[in-house]
Amino acid sequence: MTDLHTIRVTVNGTTYERTVEARMLLSDFIRHELGLTGTHVGCEHGVCGACTVLFDGQPVRSCLMFAVQADGHEIMTVEGLAPDPDHLHPLQEAFWEAHGLQCGFCTPGFLMTLKPFLEENPNPTEEEIRLAISGNLCRCTGYQHIIEAVKLAAEKMRK
Amino acid sequence: MAVRYFGAKIKRNEDPTLLTGRALFTDDVDLPGMLHVAFLRSDYAHARIRSIDVSQALKRPGVVAVYTAEDLGDYWRPGPLLVPPPPVEGIVFNQRTQVPLAKDKVRFVGEPVVMVVAESRYIAEDALEDIFVDYEPLEPVVDIEKALEPGAPLVHEDVGSNVAAHVVQRKGDYEAAKAEADVVISRRFFYDHGLAAAMENRGYVAHWDPKAQFLTIWDTTQAPVVIRNGIAAMLGLSESQVRVIAPFIGGGFGPKIMMFYQEEVLIPWVAMQLNRPVKWIEDRRENFVATTQERYQIHKAEIALTKDGRILGVKDVFLHDTGAYDPYGLTVPINSQCTLLGPYDIPNYYSEFTAVFTNKTIVTPYRGAGRQHGVFVMERLLDIAAKELGIDRTEIRRKNFIPPDKFPYNNEIIYQDFAPLVYDSGNYEPALDKALELIGYEKFIKEEQPKLRAQGKHVGIGVVCYVEGTGIGPYEGARVRVEASGKVSVATGVGTQGQGHFTSFAQIVADQLGVDVRDVHIVTGDTAQFHWGTGTFASRGAVVAGSAIYEAAKKVREKALKLASEILEVAEEDLELVDGYVRVKGAPEAKISLGELAVRSNPLRGAVKPGTEPGLEATMYFGPERGATASGTHACIVEVDPETCMAKILKYVVVHDCGKVINPLIVEGQIHGGVAQGIGNAFYEQIVYNEDGQLLTASFMDYLIPTAMEVPPIVTDHVETPSPLNPLGTKGAGEAGAIPTAAAFVQAVEDALSDYNIEILEAPLSPNRLYELLHKK
Numbered sequence: 053m054t055d056l057h058t059i060r061v062t063v064n065g066t067t068y069e070r071t072v073e074a075r076m077l078l079s080d081f082i083r084h085e086l087g088l089t090g091t092h093v094g095c096e097h098g099v100c101g102a103c104t105v106l107f108d109g110q111p112v113r114s115c116l117m118f119a120v121q122a123d124g125h126e127i128m129t130v131e132g133l134a135p136d137p138d139h140l141h142p143l144q145e146a147f148w149e150a151h152g153l154q155c156g157f158c159t160p161g162f163l164m165t166l167k168p169f170l171e172e173n174p175n176p177t178e179e180e181i182r183l184a185i186s187g188n189l190c191r192c193t194g195y196q197h198i199i200e201a202v203k204l205a206a207e208k209m210r211k
Numbered sequence: 212m213a214v215r216y217f218g219a220k221i222k223r224n225e226d227p228t229l230l231t232g233r234a235l236f237t238d239d240v241d242l243p244g245m246l247h248v249a250f251l252r253s254d255y256a257h258a259r260i261r262s263i264d265v266s267q268a269l270k271r272p273g274v275v276a277v278y279t280a281e282d283l284g285d286y287w288r289p290g291p292l293l294v295p296p297p298p299v300e301g302i303v304f305n306q307r308t309q310v311p312l313a314k315d316k317v318r319f320v321g322e323p324v325v326m327v328v329a330e331s332r333y334i335a336e337d338a339l340e341d342i343f344v345d346y347e348p349l350e351p352v353v354d355i356e357k358a359l360e361p362g363a364p365l366v367h368e369d370v371g372s373n374v375a376a377h378v379v380q381r382k383g384d385y386e387a388a389k390a391e392a393d394v395v396i397s398r399r400f401f402y403d404h405g406l407a408a409a410m411e412n413r414g415y416v417a418h419w420d421p422k423a424q425f426l427t428i429w430d431t432t433q434a435p436v437v438i439r440n441g442i443a444a445m446l447g448l449s450e451s452q453v454r455v456i457a458p459f460i461g462g463g464f465g466p467k468i469m470m471f472y473q474e475e476v477l478i479p480w481v482a483m484q485l486n487r488p489v490k491w492i493e494d495r496r497e498n499f500v501a502t503t504q505e506r507y508q509i510h511k512a513e514i515a516l517t518k519d520g521r522i523l524g525v526k527d528v529f530l531h532d533t534g535a536y537d538p539y540g541l542t543v544p545i546n547s548q549c550t551l552l553g554p555y556d557i558p559n560y561y562s563e564f565t566a567v568f569t570n571k572t573i574v575t576p577y578r579g580a581g582r583q584h585g586v587f588v589m590e591r592l593l594d595i596a597a598k599e600l601g602i603d604r605t606e607i608r609r610k611n612f613i614p615p616d617k618f619p620y621n622n623e624i625i626y627q628d629f630a631p632l633v634y635d636s637g638n639y640e641p642a643l644d645k646a647l648e649l650i651g652y653e654k655f656i657k658e659e660q661p662k663l664r665a666q667g668k669h670v671g672i673g674v675v676c677y678v679e680g681t682g683i684g685p686y687e688g689a690r691v692r693v694e695a696s697g698k699v700s701v702a703t704g705v706g707t708q709g710q711g712h713f714t715s716f717a718q719i720v721a722d723q724l725g726v727d728v729r730d731v732h733i734v735t736g737d738t739a740q741f742h743w744g745t746g747t748f749a750s751r752g753a754v755v756a757g758s759a760i761y762e763a764a765k766k767v768r769e770k771a772l773k774l775a776s777e778i779l780e781v782a783e784e785d786l787e788l789v790d791g792y793v794r795v796k797g798a799p800e801a802k803i804s805l806g807e808l809a810v811r812s813n814p815l816r817g818a819v820k821p822g823t824e825p826g827l828e829a830t831m832y833f834g835p836e837r838g839a840t841a842s843g844t845h846a847c848i849v850e851v852d853p854e855t856c857m858a859k860i861l862k863y864v865v866v867h868d869c870g871k872v873i874n875p876l877i878v879e880g881q882i883h884g885g886v887a888q889g890i891g892n893a894f895y896e897q898i899v900y901n902e903d904g905q906l907l908t909a910s911f912m913d914y915l916i917p918t919a920m921e922v923p924p925i926v927t928d929h930v931e932t933p934s935p936l937n938p939l940g941t942k943g944a945g946e947a948g949a950i951p952t953a954a955a956f957v958q959a960v961e962d963a964l965s966d967y968n969i970e971i972l973e974a975p976l977s978p979n980r981l982y983e984l985l986h987k988k
Contacts, residue, residue: 075333089239090232092461094410095495099911102410130232137227144230148222151876154884155709156229157236157410157461182919189911191410191462192709194883194948195919 059123063088064132072119079103081119082129090130090160094189101188104161105129111165130160133167142208143167143201152201154192162188166202174210176202216718216728217939220876224729225459225713234459237414237429242488245416246275248478249335250491251325251342252501253317256351256570256904257364260315260324260344268327268341273334276485277342278326278477280314286480287311290471291441294540296376297629303377305370308538309573311473317346318366318535319571320905321500323473328481328489351570351904355509355530358567366535366568375533376541376566380548382623383559385515388524392515396595401973402584402953403507405896407577408916409708411461412493413502415475417482426453428479431460432736433468434746436704439738441471442479450742457736463708464888465576466503468748469539474501499909503539503575504898506532508547508564508584514592515559520600520607524559527551527588531581533566534573541566543574543581545627546680550950551585552622552632554639554678554842555611560624570904576748578888579949582679587974590675590954594961595970604958605647608676612639627749628683630837637842637868641930643676646844646866649926650674655848664966669851670861671962673955678842681869681943682754682934686834688743689756691720691763693771693827697791697806699724699731701763704744705756706736710945711877715753716760718873719939723764724771724805725788743832750841750943753873758937759833766829774808774827839934841942843867845886845951849959853967856981858894858960860923867927870934870942878944879927885948887922893953895921897975 055074060067063086070085079096082088082105094102096115103114106128133141140148143163153159162185169184170176176184181202182195190198228234265277280287289308296304313324325342329335350364357363358373366373389395416429426448432438432455439455446453460467474491482489493501510529516522531544548562593611597604613620615638622632647653655672663670689703701720707713717731724731734740744756768788775793776783779801787796794802809827848862865882872878895915899907908914933940953974960981961971969984976984 073333083238084241087241088232089236089241092236092411093238094412094461095911097495097910097912100410100495130230134231137231137233140227140230144227147230148226151223151880153226153229153709154711154880155410155460155462156226156234157459157709159229160232163230186918186920189410189916189918191408191464191888191916192884193880194885194887194925195922196883196925197880199919 057120059120061122061125061127063127064129074118074120076119077115078117078119078122079114082114082127088129088131092157092160094158099189100158101165102158102161104164104188106164106168109168111168130163133163143170143205146205146208147201150197150201150204152193152198158188158190162198170206170209174206176206216721217873219718219874221714221718221728221874223711223714224717229459236411236459236461237416237431238492240416240429242418245488245490246328246330246485247332247335248489248491249327249332249339250323250474251327251339253313253320253322253324255317255346255348256320257349258317258346259349260313260317261347262345263325264343265325268338271334271338271341273330274327274338275330276328278312280312283311287314290476290538292540293470293538294542296541297545297625297627299378299380299625301379303374304541305375307367307370307536309473309536311476321497321572326477328485353569353900353902353904355532355567355569358569359565366570373568374565375537375568378541379563380624381561383524385524385526385559385561388559389515392523393518394516394596394599395513396592396599397513398595398972400510400512400588400591401507402587403897403975404505404577404579404583404892405898406499406504406914407464407466409462409464409467412495412498413467413472414492415478416488416490417479418488419483419486421486424452426479426483428453428455430455430457430475431467432457433463433706433708433748434470435706435736435738436744437470437746438475445476446479446483454739457706460706460708463747464578465580465748467708468746469503469575496909499914500572500906503573505543505577506534506571506574506898510588512588512592514596516596516600518600520596520602520610522555522557522611525557526561528563531564531566532569532571532574534569534571536573537566538573539575542576542627546581547584549624549626549632549680550582550678551589553586553589554613554637554676556613571900578885579946582946582950583892583953586677586951587954590951590958591972594958605643605652605674609640609643613637626680626838628838633837634678634840635934635936636932637840638930638932639676639842642842642844642866642868645928645930646674646846646864649864649866649928650846650848650862669853669963670848671959672846672848673959673962674844674846675951675954675958676844677951678840679750679947679950680838681750681841682835683749683751683838684755684834685745686832687745687756687759688741688830688832689760689763690741690828690830691760691767693767693805693809695806695810697804699726700734701731701760702734702740703756703760704741705747705752707747710752711874712752715873715877716757719757719761720764723768726791726805750945754839754937754941754943755833755835757873757941758939759831761938762831762833763829766831767827770827770829771805771808774812775803778803778811833937835936837936839870839936839942841869841944841947843947845955847955847959849956849963851960851963853964853985856978856985860890863923864926865948866930867947868930868932869944869947870932871940872929873941881944882927882948883925885946886925886952887917889949889952890922890956891917892975893956894976897977
């Protein structure tokens with residue numbers, strides 16, 4: 053497997069140039085090449101949504117893409133949401149206040165799914181929220197506090 | 212004290228780290244020169260290994276080493292028995308524990324056979340394709356009833372049968388009670404419980420430092436101290452040469468306390484062999500076959516009653532599928548046996564089970580840990596009895612509740628902690644009443660249901676009660692220390708997997724020391740920080756470790772008061788701890804900060820009194836005499852479409868008694884998550900093996916974890932019966948949400964389909980299975 057490609061990818065505003073194998077998953081690239089380990093890998097078959105990142109602003113499953121497909125594109129990961137733990141994004145604040153996470157493993161995927169959702173739909177109904185997160189699995193919370201967090205985040209982001 | 216944190220709904224200390232993607236999980240550990248491992252696993256449920264050829268794999272560039280069982284030398288040995296069988300008279304227990312790599316024979320699909328170490332995981336997985344294993348397929352043991360027939364193939368030939376264990380426990384004399392009964396109801400039940408499917412798979416990283424002669428292991432375990440001790444012993448190292456870190460763990464739910472996984476034993480060993488850091492992270496496909504699961508039991512159960520619905524006795528004979536090995540002893544079936552009795556005053560009980568070896572993944576506890584099976588059997592028996600006797604299903608339960616003045620209540624059998632099954636405290640009617648009120652029981656059955664039925668809708672209600680043995684021993688410990696900064700650090704030996712320990716434990720300490728809860732830093736899961744402990748299981752973290760932390764914090768408080776009293780020359784009774792200071796009551800300007808006291812208690816020069824311990828620090832241990840019994844009622848309303856057999860939960864109520872609640876927000880989250888897993892277990896999730904012992908549901912496309920579309924809003928409420936067995940009065944809350952869910956759901960589905968007159972004696976259901984049940988008639 054010496055099929056190497058040099059790619060330039062902008063992640064959270066920083067442009068990285070790396071040479072990778074064609075088969076390297078985007079999730080592995082983000083985590084292990086760039087060291088951005090906030091993006092988690094839960095199933096590697098595109099069901100759980102833990103690895104969700106924004107690809108040119110749209111949520112995608114980074115385990116279902118190759119790093120080479122990101123050449124010339126912009127990625128945003130959970131690390132890009134807030135500068136540090138003392139200055140959280142309203143979505144993160146809302147998850148904190150509403151206890152929208154337990155083990156926190158799936159959380160980055162939820163946050164990256166919800167960011168564009170709330171930007172597009174600032175005042176969603178509960179049904180719309182449930183649908184929006186139906187591609188993200190959480191095994192700890194039973195979703196109820198996540199849904200409350202999304203409502204709270206929508207309120208915060210509208211202000 | 213200014214603020215009381217115990218009992219307050221406060222935000223969690225750990226969340227900002229998790230929310231910003233900065234928390235360290237095991238797969239985030241990256242070390243220079245690190246090698247990666249992949250395992251070749253058995254494709255057969257049962258086969259003899261004729262030969263293994265790894266020569267091609269070794270030639271692949273980037274492959275560093277390849278190991279089969281033969282290559283492990285003396286290190287190859289069966290794992291230890293984690294939980295010995297309880298001291299029940301006449302018990303049969305055949306110990307057969309898992310081996311690091313299969314030798315001679317494979318016993319389940321997914322059993323590791325060859326370990327490949329390479330420069331990257333990609334290369335390691337490529338090399339698996341290069342390996343040739345010559346198998347001679349054997350007839351697999353799949354069905355637990357057939358497994359016990361004469362002439363059945365054997366999972367372990369040397370045992371002579373597929374019996375892993377046989378246990379009989381008795382209270383009173385069931386047969387005599389039966390002779391007196393007006394009604395005897397007897398049925399065969401099937402209950403299957405599945406996969407934990409924590410979002411984070413397992414993983415291990417090991418780093419051997421040959422100069423320091425020190426081994427560091429990052430491990431997704433619920434029990435780091437026990438892992439440290441075991442790995443040190445296996446590798447011939449002293450415990451002080453091994454540090455096990457269970458960093459942030461992405462959900463545990465039981466299988467992450469199985470010890471010792473094959474990979475867990477091999478990764479540290481190979482790191483020492485090769486003098487390089489080594490990482491193995493399980494992928495989801497492996498998780499389905501290689502991480503332990505729960506599975507099914509078949510119960511033949513009988514209940515004897517008077518005609519007015521008093522239970523005279525229960526008899527239950529069941530088979531339990533334990534998989535290919537039994538390293539976790541009998542915890543799961545013992546829990547089934549013991550939890551079946553529920554909140555009911557049952558004078559006579561006969562329970563007998565046989566645990567059966569099969570060619571399937573190993574069975575160890577998963578959230579509920581066999582309790583589901585017992586609750587399902589008991590609750591279904593009561594439903595059928597109520598119907599037969601013409602009594603309301605809630606009345607038959609109420610009538611048989613252990614009355615509040617009968618505690619402690621002795622069930623006269625042995626529980627999983629080897630102590631007699633004695634309920635510490637409980638008051639069951641208020642929880643039932645509250646649940647009935649919240650679900651609107653009377654109104655539903657009298658008005659809503661008839662109205663909806665008239666409209667052709669199939670809606671039903673389910674109400675079930677349960678107890679949960681929690682907070683068992685043996686012990687946990689904690690060290691609480693005030694730093695010179697005035698901040699408090701706390702270390703305990705349990706691991707944490709999302710339960711909010713960084714917060715609930717901090718709440719306990721903050722109250723004792725009068726500090727801000729955000730100034731209490733909790734360390735869990737690092738053996739370098741605390742030497743002793745057993746682990747997080749059986750809903751015991753808050754109860755056992757929480758109590759140890761409370762005792763240690765109390766001792767630090769005493770030390771602070773004593774020293775401040777000397778410095779301020781004021782009697783201890785006249786001092787209080789507020790906002791990080793010890794101050795004089797009524798004269799708050801006369802004060803000394805905890806940080807200053809910490810410095811003063813650790814003098815660098817000068818004489819101290821004999822017997823003085825340095826520092827504002829204390830280490831304490833807590834071991835309860837036995838477990839604390841939590842309890843509650845679940846109720847739900849379900850609508851079923853008999854055409855598609857889809858069932859929708861319209862309302863779900865949980866009223867729960869876990870004694871004193873440290874943080875209601877966290878407990879609520881635990882309940883919600885438990886119910887979601889319970890709903891999965893009731894209608895969506897099922898592990899399906901075919902007759903060859905092949906797992907047919909080995910992906911999230913086939914094994915359906917509930918999403919936000921399937922889990923309804925859950926209404927929770929609490930009643931509080933403090934436990935007398937620990938200083939905090941707490942009982943465990945981790946598993947209660949998951950335990951009676953399928954029983955409630957099935958009761959509601961059966962009620963919804965009452966015009967079809969079916970009796971549902973199994974769980975999980977699925978639309979397909981429900982269709983079969985409806986159309987079999």
